[in-house]
Amino acid sequence: MSSGSTQRMFQLKLDSLTGKSEWVVVEGDDEDDGSSVDLATTSYLDMLNDTTRNKAYRQAIDNTVTRPCNVLDIGAGTGLLSMMAARALGSADSTVASDDKGRVVACESYLPMAKLMRKVVHSNGMSRKIHVINNRSDELKVGVDISTRADILVSEILDSELLGEGLIPTLQNAHDELLVENPDTVPYRAVTYGQLVESSFLWRLHDLYSNEICASDGIRLVPTERSSILSIEPQQYPMHCDPLQEELKLLSEPFKIFEFDFWKRPSSHGEAEILVEAATSGSVNAVLSWWVLQLDKEGTVFYSTAPKWIKLLQTEFPGNENWCDHWKQCVWFVPGKGLSVSKGENIQLLAVHSDISISYSLWAESQRNKKEHVIRKDDFQLTLSPEKIATYSDDKWRRYVSLALQNALHRKDSPLCFVLDDSIFLATAIAHLCKTSRVMLLFPGLRERGLQYLRATAETNQFSADRLKLLDHRLEYISIHETDGKKIDLLVGEPFYYGSETWLPWKNLRFWKERTRLEGILSKDAIVIPCKGILRVCAMSLPDLWKSRCSLTYIEGFNHSVANTILGACGNLPSPQEGPILPFFVWQSGESKELSERLTLMEFDFSKPMSSCSGKAKVKFTGTGICHGFVLWIDWVLSAENDSVVSTGPDHRQWKQGVKLLKTPVAVSSQDHMSSDDFHSVEMEANFDSANGDLMIQYVFV
Structure with a gap:
């Protein structure tokens, strides 16, 4: 390869029809290099559409970067925070970044994202003001990769649990190797909170042993003498809890768990013993948790991932009022049927954090020495997802x-x-x-x-x-x-x-x-x-999900339009571009409303060898509203004789559905509510390619 050739990289590709993975070489400068397949299913686009988050970071960076200094951005993504910092440095009008004005180093380890960042930074005329490094931050060397230690760290390496993206090891290395003593940071601090809840739905997601006792088939996937042989991973699970609000019984007031200061080196291990008073009687099935960011040192800019019922009361930490998918609440399942508590009873909760996760154990004070809720661990354990446990329950x-x-x-x-x-x-x-x-x-x-x-x-x-x-x-x-x-x-x-x-x-x-x-x-x-699979479709109003997947324009003054294709944007795309079909739990996708009947779009006949096939349907609208897209799923026909069907539709929470979002939302109504401006039906066609397992959807509003 000549020195002037394009950059090449390896990517792992999965063939969903065979389950086989293979490494393929893609050209680094190709516009469509396959990276979009990987990045479209990530949370980048949703995060960049989170206007509350973007504004909070911009305000905090403006409050923090107030002098000539060196700024390090770890996990830089598209470079948004780096560009904010460069603008705050006052170097936006300079043609050459100079040391006396400070400089910004953007570190991004994932090559497809680093490539995208270079495009975004270039399109905003800031290539000479931001030094992009495609590397892990713990591989950077002062004097080699960066000239001096950084005065300010800006970062967004947070997941729904807070620690899952390696926040603690990253901060430890940064303080040891890359930052000056007592640096300024954005964010400045994070605090995690929790609340104890009772929920039959959450219980079914993990306690197969208790749920299958009532099963009528005589099958016991979890034997009495080996009650922990089949389980879920003991971890926090990201989940939108707002849709569960009416089903949850809140057994405690919110309580503070851990505080993490970004401006000083964190510890790899921490414990917090918390005494929680039961607000009412019930069984504690889960610990719900969320976090609050204090982004600036002065404590004027905050961001919260709390559920809605907390945000309404949390006036001191005004959070994101918009639905977003990149950060959710987290659920820690209490083993077995849960911990029985009485109103006013004290519950001892022990929270432990490691480098990358937080775990909990809890017991009522009256059971302090018994800890009856703890299930004995089996010598052998098979772990499944909570959704699979719920299916078997x-x-x-x-x-x-x-x-x-x-x-x-x-x-x-x-x-x-x-x-x-x-x-x-x-x-x-x-x-x-x-x-x-x-x-x-x-x-x-x-x-x-x-x-x-x-x-x-x-x-x-x-x-x-x-x-x-x-x-x-x-x-x-x-x-x-x-x-x-x-x-x-x-x-x-x-x-x-x-x-x-x-x-x-x-x-x-x-x-x-x-x-x-x-x-x-x-x-x-x-x-x-099953003898047959039926591809089903329903038109739906999905305003929150549609907004989160909109194409990007200017974000806090920075043009991100070059990122739309690779990040899998769906809404507000120019013709003839179409966004991808993406997997979502529709029940967790914010506000939703079915606008049409549920129709069969195509059938797959498993009695015959696999072949490409197609189907058509005219979907009639049964309600009035704004259609944002189509939800697709497969119903599995188990037996042709008795029409035994297992559905995976949007009212079944164990399965994700495929969502095809429209470029532009469409006003629709049923024929009973005639309006000259509304559409009353949509003609749809589906084509399944047996060679690669792809499904293509075409539609025309009528």
Whole structure:
């Protein structure tokens, strides 16, 4: 490669239909280099559309950068904070950055973002005022990468938990190696807060043991004697809690947990013992937490991620009144059924923070020595997502699936059954329901840990573990040799792939791809469950989500329009550009309203090998309002005989839906409320490409 050639880089690409990953080389100067695929699903765009955040940072930087100095921006993103600092230095009119006026160094470790930052900085005429470094901040050396230690640190390396993006190690290294003694910082301080709540919904997200006791299928994924064998990761989970407000029982007043000062070196470990009085009686199912930023030293600029019911009372820390998706509240699940408390009772809460996370334990004072709420840890544990635990806790879902399996298995004598995905429920149910079955497991994500779990729970579910066989999921072709000379009688999947929770719904059509490669070893009368997938659509009003995904123009005076394509902007795009379809929990996406009937757009027939397909539908509006886009999901038809259907639509909180946002919101109304200015229907067409798993949507308002 010649010295004048474009920069090249490696990116990891995932084929959702095969589950395989491969490193590919992309040209660093390409306008469409594939980075947009990665960055469109990040929170960058939403963060840059957060006007409250942007204004707060601008005010704090203006209050802090008031003299010639050296400024370091860590995790610089698009360079917004760096440009604010450079402008505050008074160097915006200079053609050359000079040491006597100070300088700004922008450090960004992620190469696609560093490339984008250079474009944004250049488009604002500030390339000579900001030194962009594509490196981790702990790899910077004074005298090599930067000339001197920085007087001021500006940063935005915060996640919903506060610490998850490595805030503490980053600050430690910065204070040790990159900053002057007693530097100024933006932000200046962060304080975390918590509140104890009762919630049946939050309880179902983690306590499968208690919830499946009432299940009617006789299957026990969590045996009585091994109540912690299946669990979620013990961590804080980001979640929009405002939609749960009417369902939550607030068991305490808000309480302060930790305080982190950015202007001094933080500790890697901290503990806080907090005495919390129960405001009312109930069961503590979760600790909700949020944080408040003090951005400037004087304490005049704040930003809060508190839920709405806190913000209404929190006059001393006015926070963001707008919905945003980049920062949410966090939920820490209290093990088991929760901690029973009485009104006025004292609860002891111990909060512990590490370099990257915060954890909690709590007990009522009357149980101080018992700590009855703590569940004994099993020697072996399998962890699943809270949404998957909630699915397995859903008695209706379990009944539908069990009925479909029973109907299929009663027709077969000693059937060979094949579990295509990572469903421990299906594997357990088949072995439990049919004592003569043999069960082949693909388990592409769980692998040996999934098999180990099934062996540990086999006795409880009354089957022999030697009827299970784990296959090599990496084989290009699975032959009849791998199935011990027998053809497959029953092919099943949820479909559920471990680690695929952030995918678009149709990415789980990997199930269809796997079914296709087994075509040669399916028996003539093989039963496939689910037998069909139905792509469903509904037009919706989603004003908060649409605003968060709008194309960027000027942010606090800095043009960001060059970032729109790579960040996956959807709203206010110039023709003929279209934004991507993105995965969201619609129930967590702010204000929403269904404006049309729910229609079938396309069907996927799993009884046949995978092929490209298409479908059309005319969606009629049933309400009056502003349409911001279309929500798409897949309903899985388990059995054609009894129309047993498992839906993943927007009223089912365990699954993300695909959201196609419009470039421009459209006023719509039903035909019963005729208006010459409103649209009454939309004609939609969907095309599925079996080669890459992509789904293309076209629409015309009528």
